[in-house]
Amino acid sequence: MTAPLTMMLAAHGDMRGVSAVTIGIDIERGRERLHHLLQRADDKALAEFLEETPPADLAEMMAALSETRRRQIFQALDTEAGARVLETMTYEAQYETIRTLPRPLAAGILGRMSPDDLADLLGALGHPRAEEVLALIPKEAAGIRQLMQYPEDSAGGIMTLGVVAVPSHLTAERAVAHVRKAASQAETVYYIYVKDDGGRLVGVLSLRDLVLAPPDARVADLAITNVISVHVDAHQIEVARLFERYDLLALPVVDDGGHLLGIVTVDDVIDVIQEETTRDFARLGGQQPLEEPYLGARVLSLVRKRIGWLLLLFVAQSLTGNILAAYESSLQAVIALSFFVPLLIGTAGNAGSQAATLLVRAMGIGEVSWQDFGRVVGREMLVAATLGSVLAAVAFVWATLFTRDAGVGLTVGLAVLAVILVASTIGAALPMVVTRFGLDPAVASAPLVTTITDASGLLIYFSVASWVLGV
Amino acid sequence: MTAPLTMMLAAHGDMRGVSAVTIGIDIERGRERLHHLLQRADDKALAEFLEETPPADLAEMMAALSETRRRQIFQALDTEAGARVLETMTYEAQYETIRTLPRPLAAGILGRMSPDDLADLLGALGHPRAEEVLALIPKEAAGIRQLMQYPEDSAGGIMTLGVVAVPSHLTAERAVAHVRKAASQAETVYYIYVKDDGGRLVGVLSLRDLVLAPPDARVADLAITNVISVHVDAHQIEVARLFERYDLLALPVVDDGGHLLGIVTVDDVIDVIQEETTRDFARLGGQQPLEEPYLGARVLSLVRKRIGWLLLLFVAQSLTGNILAAYESSLQAVIALSFFVPLLIGTAGNAGSQAATLLVRAMGIGEVSWQDFGRVVGREMLVAATLGSVLAAVAFVWATLFTRDAGVGLTVGLAVLAVILVASTIGAALPMVVTRFGLDPAVASAPLVTTITDASGLLIYFSVASWVLGV
Numbered sequence: 001m002t003a004p005l006t007m008m009l010a011a012h013g014d015m016r017g018v019s020a021v022t023i024g025i026d027i028e029r030g031r032e033r034l035h036h037l038l039q040r041a042d043d044k045a046l047a048e049f050l051e052e053t054p055p056a057d058l059a060e061m062m063a064a065l066s067e068t069r070r071r072q073i074f075q076a077l078d079t080e081a082g083a084r085v086l087e088t089m090t091y092e093a094q095y096e097t098i099r100t101l102p103r104p105l106a107a108g109i110l111g112r113m114s115p116d117d118l119a120d121l122l123g124a125l126g127h128p129r130a131e132e133v134l135a136l137i138p139k140e141a142a143g144i145r146q147l148m149q150y151p152e153d154s155a156g157g158i159m160t161l162g163v164v165a166v167p168s169h170l171t172a173e174r175a176v177a178h179v180r181k182a183a184s185q186a187e188t189v190y191y192i193y194v195k196d197d198g199g200r201l202v203g204v205l206s207l208r209d210l211v212l213a214p215p216d217a218r219v220a221d222l223a224i225t226n227v228i229s230v231h232v233d234a235h236q237i238e239v240a241r242l243f244e245r246y247d248l249l250a251l252p253v254v255d256d257g258g259h260l261l262g263i264v265t266v267d268d269v270i271d272v273i274q275e276e277t278t279r280d281f282a283r284l285g286g287q288q289p290l291e292e293p294y295l296g297a298r299v300l301s302l303v304r305k306r307i308g309w310l311l312l313l314f315v316a317q318s319l320t321g322n323i324l325a326a327y328e329s330s331l332q333a334v335i336a337l338s339f340f341v342p343l344l345i346g347t348a349g350n351a352g353s354q355a356a357t358l359l360v361r362a363m364g365i366g367e368v369s370w371q372d373f374g375r376v377v378g379r380e381m382l383v384a385a386t387l388g389s390v391l392a393a394v395a396f397v398w399a400t401l402f403t404r405d406a407g408v409g410l411t412v413g414l415a416v417l418a419v420i421l422v423a424s425t426i427g428a429a430l431p432m433v434v435t436r437f438g439l440d441p442a443v444a445s446a447p448l449v450t451t452i453t454d455a456s457g458l459l460i461y462f463s464v465a466s467w468v469l470g471v
Numbered sequence: 472m473t474a475p476l477t478m479m480l481a482a483h484g485d486m487r488g489v490s491a492v493t494i495g496i497d498i499e500r501g502r503e504r505l506h507h508l509l510q511r512a513d514d515k516a517l518a519e520f521l522e523e524t525p526p527a528d529l530a531e532m533m534a535a536l537s538e539t540r541r542r543q544i545f546q547a548l549d550t551e552a553g554a555r556v557l558e559t560m561t562y563e564a565q566y567e568t569i570r571t572l573p574r575p576l577a578a579g580i581l582g583r584m585s586p587d588d589l590a591d592l593l594g595a596l597g598h599p600r601a602e603e604v605l606a607l608i609p610k611e612a613a614g615i616r617q618l619m620q621y622p623e624d625s626a627g628g629i630m631t632l633g634v635v636a637v638p639s640h641l642t643a644e645r646a647v648a649h650v651r652k653a654a655s656q657a658e659t660v661y662y663i664y665v666k667d668d669g670g671r672l673v674g675v676l677s678l679r680d681l682v683l684a685p686p687d688a689r690v691a692d693l694a695i696t697n698v699i700s701v702h703v704d705a706h707q708i709e710v711a712r713l714f715e716r717y718d719l720l721a722l723p724v725v726d727d728g729g730h731l732l733g734i735v736t737v738d739d740v741i742d743v744i745q746e747e748t749t750r751d752f753a754r755l756g757g758q759q760p761l762e763e764p765y766l767g768a769r770v771l772s773l774v775r776k777r778i779g780w781l782l783l784l785f786v787a788q789s790l791t792g793n794i795l796a797a798y799e800s801s802l803q804a805v806i807a808l809s810f811f812v813p814l815l816i817g818t819a820g821n822a823g824s825q826a827a828t829l830l831v832r833a834m835g836i837g838e839v840s841w842q843d844f845g846r847v848v849g850r851e852m853l854v855a856a857t858l859g860s861v862l863a864a865v866a867f868v869w870a871t872l873f874t875r876d877a878g879v880g881l882t883v884g885l886a887v888l889a890v891i892l893v894a895s896t897i898g899a900a901l902p903m904v905v906t907r908f909g910l911d912p913a914v915a916s917a918p919l920v921t922t923i924t925d926a927s928g929l930l931i932y933f934s935v936a937s938w939v940l941g942v
Binding site for chain 2: 052053054056176180207208211212224225226228243244245246247248249266267269270271273274277278280281282284285286287290293294295299300302303306307309310311313314315317318320321324325328331332335336338339340341342343345346347349350351353354355356357358359360361362365367368372375376379382383386387390391394395398399402445446447450451454458
């Protein structure tokens with residue numbers, strides 16, 4: 001998530017506490033300073049500036065610069081920082097940058113990228129170009145190829161290979177030495193994992209515990225033995241849930257044999273949660289998720305993401321035309337009936353959307369599962385009965401006054417009660433049912449629910465009408 | 472987020488990689504074992520079991536147990552684990568537990584709770600009961616009272632006081648000793664903050680850097696000096712964005728003078744993101760956010776959260792009745808016109824919801840801000856024109872065949888194009904406008920957009936009709 005921070009802050013209504021220190025560094029001022037330094041070609045001052053600028057900010061300042069300028073910056077950056085900056089760019093931009101840099105520098109930066117991000121990049125670049133990049137880093141290539149086998153949204157796809165594991169028989173002192181040696185390759189040493197001679201994960205302890213432990217204590221005795229880990233094939237949503245539940249900073253990833261393959265770090269998990277949430281929002285809005293940021297997306301790809309659902313819903317909704325046509329005689333008899341059609345189906349849609357969004361979220365975070373189906377539907381019908389009664393009363397009074405016809409008023413009132421009952425039940429049940437079929441509950445979107453409730457709402461309305469008014 | 476993990480997994484369609492090792496520990500088996508140990512009153516075995524069971528799992532196993540059993544467990548737990556277990560309970564349950572435990576034990580556990588959670592608890596308990604609890608921990612009371620001043624959704628409200636800061640003039644060796652001493656109180660020592668003699672935050676370095684540094688290096692030289700921090704009054708959304716942007720594990724919180732007050736840790740940030748997302752979902756569904764988990768909420772509180780919006784939208788929507796009544800003559804002249812009313816306003820609603828949810832998310836994560844208003848509306852109109860043309864063609868053909876009246880077909884077709892244009896624009900603009908007024912963009916929900924587009928859709932429809940059909 002690399003939108004300009006200033007934007008991010010501006011985007012939020014509540015602007016309390018926005019200050020230079022909050023933002024860490026002023027992007028605009030930084031951009032000017034950077035531009036100035038590049039022109040003066042003052043390498044020392046430039047190096048200093050780059051040294052103290054966080055990569056995320058630097059990447060943002062570089063966005064506007066020419067390719068030459070960018071190359072100049074990458075050459076001045078140490079490879080570590082260069083890797084961080086590169087990771088914030090789009091896949092295409094990363095590839096272009098890598099190609100334009102001197103091979104040794106490109107290789108150095110690639111070697112510093114976190115393997116999971118590198119694997120995602122190569123996956124996105126596709127075969128010929130991926131090979132071209134891998135050729136630059138023969139040493140790491142094998143590991144990256146291994147990572148590329150895992151689906152992007154699996155534990156394997158978001159894990160990194162840099163993990164510090166010590167044999168269980170070491171003493172704390174020797175373990176610290178071991179860590180010190182391994183630390184340079186590892187992405188995080190906040191947890192030290194313990195493995196047996198077979199390479200199976202058997203324990204975990206924090207660097208803190210290790211540092212604070214008596215030097216001669218044995219690792220096996222210091223470690224927590226029932227270490228929480230995740231299978232390499234697990235879905236990233238499951239990974240995120242483990243982080244939330246156990247307040248983890250890193251989660252070891254294992255194969256069927258319990259061998260330690262890598263770790264997922266918490267910063268990747270925050271990205272996963274945001275990615276999944278964005279996907280849910282798109283589906284709730286009745287459209288395909290957008291891969292790129294909204295303003296970055298081409299108009300045509302926005303169209304492509306929306307046209308499918310819109311057409312499908314349109315066709316489904318055209319059914320309402322047939323229903324109304326079927327009741328043409330009733331409409332001609334009491335034209336006033338048609339006045340309340342939008343109100344009625346609108347209310348049904350709103351009640352349905354309320355139930356649907358509530359359940360989509362409840363299922364998304366695992367508060368509710370298929371086992372609760374009966375309970376959920378039961379509560380929703382109770383809620384709907386209460387909401388429906390209130391609105392029915394309002395509808396009766398309003399429709400009666402509006403048409404000076406208590407019969408129509410009664411029809412509308414009863415219909416409102418009935419449609420709210422039906423719509424809420426459908427809205428609550430649909431997310432659970434689609435999940436039951438292995439789909440994302442979020443496909444049970446407000447538009448879908450509304451469309452379904454429109455047709456049923458009309459049928460109810462006219463049945464009530466013929467019953468009350470005999471038309 | 473403390474829903475049972477088993478549920479959480481079941482809730483997700485994709486069940487790849489669910490396994491004992493994934494879940495860390497089998498809750499059901501654990502519950503039986505726990506029950507067995509409690510009955511056998513085998514203190515040693517119980518202590519061992521508690522030792523190796525993660526607090527989140529333990530809390531879940533305890534949920535069903537009697538108060539006596541629970542007390543028995545808390546007495547067997549060490550205070551650290553006890554605090555973690557307590558933190559997973561509802562505020563009421565926490566209070567009950569604290570009251571039923573022996574005072575010294577309760578005090579010990581409270582002393583181990585992270586201050587931010589404790590402050591939230593006391594805030595929720597309200598004055599008399601909060602004082603009662605604070606009386607148990609006179610030593611910590613002052614700090615907790617301080618935390619309680621900050622709004623729950625501010626940096627101050629989610630920060631913790633346990634933070635390790637070393638004076639900038641120390642050597643790495645002496646700093647490590649300093650950290651070792653301070654570590655016991657600190658919630659995290661993953662970052663070591665550096666302060667000047669005035670207590671102002673002047674730098675940061677990781678424990679890793681400190682441990683791996685030459686013993687005689689000066690902290691001031693090892694530290695990164697432009698440390699990213701957040702103002703104590705900043706909103707928690709802003710805090711979350713800083714964590715995402717800079718991949719932080721902890722973020723120092725400072726006052727106006729730049730003095731270090733505490734830190735926010737990444738585990739709290741994950742909770743913040745989930746909390747804010749849940750709130751967005753509720754608003755997108757046109758309702759007030761629910762404070763408690765869905766299945767835990769009483770039916771009446773579910774009603775209270777929904778009735779307001781539903782009534783408001785109902786009243787707004789009743790306007791459509793007046794519009795239709797105003798065009799009664801047109802309806803009587805061409806009854807077929809009424810057949811397409813639900814289809815038309817339904818399509819408008821769907822197009823509007825698509826644009827609204829897309830923009831709500833884009834603003835929520837800061838991809839889009841008020842400055843982009845013109846650009847956004849421009850793109851949406853382009854998208855809508857494309858979508859509208861396609862659907863208009865379909866609508867024209869379908870309506871013509873359906874009514875055998877090209878005039879009606881043309882009316883419906885043109886109306887569809889027009890309403891999609893209007894609805895998409897409203898849907899895109901509304902989230903930006905409400906944000907402009909300091910509201911959460913998510914209040915521009917699908918139901919609200921649909922309701923607004925219903926009325927405008929009808930007006931467009933009948934204007935087109937009178938123009939094409941002269942009715």
